[in-house]
Amino acid sequence: MFDLCFSNMSPRNRNTEPKGVIMDAREGMPMASAGCSGCGTCAGNCPTKAITVDDGWRVDLGKCIFCMDCAMVCPDGCIEERPAPDYALTREELVVSADTDIESLEKPLDPSVRRMFGSSVALRELDTGSCNACEVDLNCMSNQFYDMHRF
Structure with a gap:
């Protein structure tokens, strides 16, 4: 059982994409x-x-x-x-x-709107049946290490 777990964690068995493929993803x-x-x-x-x-x-x-x-x-x-x-x-x-x-x-935003909402952040997540990693990342944005309120 542990052999299977360790073999799946090995970098040579992972399906990976080159950086160029990931960075050239659709944004249109x-x-x-x-x-x-x-x-x-x-x-x-x-x-x-x-x-x-x-x-x-x-x-x-x-x-x-x-x-x-x-x-x-x-x-x-x-x-x-x-x-x-x-x-x-x-x-x-x-x-x-x-x-x-x-x-x-x-x-560009009106200066009065920027002054009122300049430090506000609204995150929208569209979950289409993923592994929940994105949701975990969004939840981590408000912890003490990745405090998004400081920006």
């Missing part, structure tokens, strides 16, 4: 180009139902898990990966379409 959002026919195949295959095509192609980044399944099933091949905004100030700003100006979403 799906976006349909002007050639979208509005067929709805992407919306039907979206696991979180983040895409709507009723009155133009739109994606809700609050629901999207950035899996890019929509791009793989698009019969027209018009869904591409574009840089996603780093933050949004309102829930409505998370619903984007092809004519949304992403740079305008990332406008």
